[in-house]
Amino acid sequence: MFTDKIELKDFDKMDPEFKELLGHVLTIQADCEIGGPHLYVEKMLPAAPTKLDQLIVARTAAEEIDHYRKVARVAGDIGVDVSFVLSQPNEKRFVETFRGRITTWEDNAVFGFLIDRVGRYQLEEFYDCSYLPLQRILPDIVTEELGHIDYGYNKTLELIAKGDEGKAKAQKAVDYWYVKALDMFGHSGSKRSERYRYWGLKRRSNEQARKDYINEVDPILVKMGLKVPDPLQGRRYM
Amino acid sequence: MPQSAPNTEKMDEHLLEVVQALHGAVKKGIPNVKDPKIADKAIQDCKEILDVIMDGKVEEWLN
Numbered sequence: 001m002f003t004d005k006i007e008l009k010d011f012d013k014m015d016p017e018f019k020e021l022l023g024h025v026l027t028i029q030a031d032c033e034i035g036g037p038h039l040y041v042e043k044m045l046p047a048a049p050t051k052l053d054q055l056i057v058a059r060t061a062a063e064e065i066d067h068y069r070k071v072a073r074v075a076g077d078i079g080v081d082v083s084f085v086l087s088q089p090n091e092k093r094f095v096e097t098f099r100g101r102i103t104t105w106e107d108n109a110v111f112g113f114l115i116d117r118v119g120r121y122q123l124e125e126f127y128d129c130s131y132l133p134l135q136r137i138l139p140d141i142v143t144e145e146l147g148h149i150d151y152g153y154n155k156t157l158e159l160i161a162k163g164d165e166g167k168a169k170a171q172k173a174v175d176y177w178y179v180k181a182l183d184m185f186g187h188s189g190s191k192r193s194e195r196y197r198y199w200g201l202k203r204r205s206n207e208q209a210r211k212d213y214i215n216e217v218d219p220i221l222v223k224m225g226l227k228v229p230d231p232l233q234g235r236r237y238m
Numbered sequence: 239m240p241q242s243a244p245n246t247e248k249m250d251e252h253l254l255e256v257v258q259a260l261h262g263a264v265k266k267g268i269p270n271v272k273d274p275k276i277a278d279k280a281i282q283d284c285k286e287i288l289d290v291i292m293d294g295k296v297e298e299w300l301n
Contacts, residue, residue: 011240041288051277055267058284062260065291069253076246083249087294 002200006131011078018199026075028094030082033068035098037061044108063144070137097180110173112152118184120145130200178229183237185210248300
């Protein structure tokens with residue numbers, strides 16, 4: 001197990017596997033950060049139910065663009081150009097969740113509540129990681145992600161409070177995004193995930209992170225009066 | 239030290255300006271959300287900025 005902490009100046013001395021893994025994970029992270037706005041800005045900025053919600057959609061997008069910027073800077077400094085993800089069509093996003101468009105307000109709400117929460121988990125993987133420039137950008141990003149999760153949660157609650165129709169819409173969106181959220185953690189027993197942990201770039205196995213997520217989210221769904229979807233139905237990565 | 243990817247600093251500076259402009263528009267809009275003229279202008283400003291980013295014409299941004 002690699003336990004050193006690495007600065008940018010040490011990067012050239014590192015093992016090629018460390019370099020490859022760090023570049024890879026930063027590229028995926030950058031793609032996910034910019035992938036969010038590409039899902040919801042086009043339809044949700046004009047269609048959010050109130051002007052305040054429209055402005056919060058814009059603020060959320062601004063924060064995600066800033067997260068992209070910070071991750072892209074860490075990547076760029078080690079020679080990894082991630083700018084191609086800025087013009088990448090959604091269909092080519094690394095993570096399947098980001099390949100499409102959000103077209104309904106309930107999907108936008110649940111996306112914040114469930115998928116931004118996975119984003120928080122992904123970022124928490126880098127807490128105390130071996131590459132210090134990555135570690136340093138985390139606190140502000142995670143704080144903003146927490147805001148997105150809370151906003152999505154509150155908007156989902158608002159829908160449920162509207163009665164049977166609102167609750168049915170929220171449940172349908174949860175059924176869709178819950179499965180995608182679980183898939184975002186990747187394959188259980190992934191060899192790449194083991195190597196990330198070996199190099200101190202991640203803390204948990206994919207299956208452990210997914211289990212922690214389920215343990216956090218399921219009681220929240222129950223408390224909201226929603227049904228927990230079947231965690232195995234429709235999954236791509238088990 | 240590793241060699242930086244091309245345009246790393248330039249892109250960082252550009253996107254920081256974009257983010258600041260978006261936050262500026264949002265900060266004008268949110269306290270005035272009940273004033274349609276100010277709020278609509280703020281939303282329109284955000285839309286114009288975000289449309290450029292969503293278009294992703296990176297080379298145009300940097301030249």
